[in-house]
Amino acid sequence: PRGRYDLRLRTVASGGESLGAETLAWGREKLGLTINEFYGQTECNMLVSSCARLEPARPGHMGRAVPGHTLAIVDARGTVLPPGTHGNIAVRRPDPVMFLGYWQNPQATAAKFAGDWLLTGDIGVQDEDGRFSFVGRDDDVITSSGYRIGPGEIEDCLLGHPDIQLAAVVGKPDAQRTEIVKAYVVLKPGVPPGDALVKDIQHWVRSRLAAHEYPREVAFLEALPMTTTGKIIRGQLRKQAMDEAAGQ
Template identity: 50%
Template sequence: MLPESPKSHEDLVSRFRWNIPARFNIGVACADAIASLTPDKPAIIDYSSGTPQTLSFKQLAERSSRFASALDGIGIKRGDRVAIMLPQSIEAAIAHLGIYKLGAIAVPLAMQFGPEAMQHRLTASGARAFIADNAGLERLSIIHSNLPNLQIRISIGRTGNAHNFDDLIAKASTNYPFANTTADDPAMMLFTSGTTGQPKGTLHAHRVLLGHLPGIQMAQGFMPQNGDRLWTPSDWAWAGGLLNALLPALYFGVTVVAARAPKFEADWAIDLISKAEIRNIFIPPTALKLMQSNLSKAPKLNIRSIGSAGEALGGQTLEWAKQHFGVSINEFYGQTECNAIISACHELGTIKSGSMGKAVPGHNVVVLDEEGKIAKTGDVGEIAVKNDSPVMFLRYFNNDIETAKKFKGDWLLTGDRALCDDEGYFHFVGRNDDIIISAGYRIGPTEIEDCLTAHPAIELAAVTGKADATRTQIIVAHIKLVENERPSEQLKLQIRDFVKTRLSAHEYPREINFVDTIPMTETGKIIRKAFRS
């Protein structure tokens, strides 16, 4: 956790020390520890149905202990993997914390997953139990015969031949002795988004939450304030929803709003922020871009802090958001294996247009050149982080080969390219496989995409390279237009000129394709390889 009232980023770095206890349990830290101080404070306010449902920290502590006891009673033991496929809800929060208290391993699955995606993750994790609503159980029934390890089903709603979630909790004891886990014991398995090959099960220890806290504090304006209330549109199955929002908020005693539309809609999000009195937001860049054409119609929003991660925002989107929300967005960076390691922070004055910010205290982050040495200032290379960070994953589950490939010596390789300037700011360039080489220039797609989405006719854009005999590659823009806008050759000319005048002549798209959809991962990252192929 960061020291209070830092004067500058340098002051923060000089004063920061990790304090990772030998024994630590996420479930206890996020419920019982807060309940002992403010038992009646709302932990979760669930807006999933018409009437908001509130769960206090005392209730969260009691019900998660009951759920741990219930899991033990039906045969789940310490170290077993328990899959959770639930929307943002009171039940999802209870399930997570109960699994941690038992010493079992939570395997969250996104609500969008179909049977094939579910089968891959349930097989790879060796999950023994599956918690879901009716829709999830129906999808499971299609593949259940292929999952011999999956022995226990727990339902939210109708029971069928599954255990009923509420009945299990009602019959269980509140005095269940939680597992005396070490900080290094495994707590959760988060699957990568699959942008490079099959999704891999990333095993994290209980310390992963403590490792996240400094980066999340910087992104959300340091210590909580009275009236803070946090929400994210991200599914709690992903690192973005779980470790950038839900668990850090509960750890600090901040109320979390649970609500998630099946598909992100800007009007719905703005209405929720207003009626739920949300003051703190974690929001992916794609969601921000979808809100651009709608936010001018929004009522006055009382926002205190906004963090964003997943892809680079770009300077134009940051400026737009600052004007409309009234606060600077703190952009931060990481990945499933090692998250929240770089962050901007307007409270410290470490906001620089076009950059992701500086290394978060406690994390040794560098840019490595092609030879694996620290790159010169201003040179593009691969972002790497020292393997002594407490936010570092334990390993890819049952995949020693891929785990070994992720490291070069003491450095975890992110696969993302960036440069670090003479002030210590990191500037994102793109994924290794996203870099476009054109006429001798190495060009990242993010800045161009950011520029394109600032055009009033464009809703979303994906930029890729295309082989070219003269230039090696040319830049191709795949563009989804806003509603009621129509493709035309004249519009293509306007878009090219728009980029030329705002970026540079070597970065404008020489080829433009208008498309109906821009495919994205469940975490909101553009799947550029869909256009490259």
């Protein structure tokens, strides 16, 4: 874009999907600045943000709580969890932009809270320095051999592979492990799929993440199902994986 247009951008921000190292590098090269990340929901928007002018961007981190919000990682009962623990991203009321409730649905409103904590339904983790990372929607989290595995970190790792253009990770039902990690990937133009590449991709993840996070199955697709706003439709991939497990 900088070669075609006279860009005079002061800032660029992105939400909806976590940015990986490759996308951040693209922003610096093509736009001339670091893309900031932000996170929020319709019920309570702009909760977390990064700011490259204040501190360097860290791939996999959304940023810190925006001033005016009190955020924490909590369990289903609203108990605040220690740093490094996966749990529900939650925001405490009162909050200046929190919704008042779902229209004519007090039961759904009550279910959204654990005490004074609004439960976003998103799984995340906070580090010792207060930075938040998005792990996945609660229904996106994969349960395998007793581990709860978020797809985001694995997808970021896959996107670092030199042959992969796009990647999505879901849980596939498995009688022994409850679920296994299955990766659906779109290869870069000119890269042929094959068993050798599957093994290389598995080794790539296993050598960089925990042993239980590597994809036991890898499928090659021409394209991933996406919404009009660019979000991966994981529900469609989960259904595909479930149908495969059922032999359909």
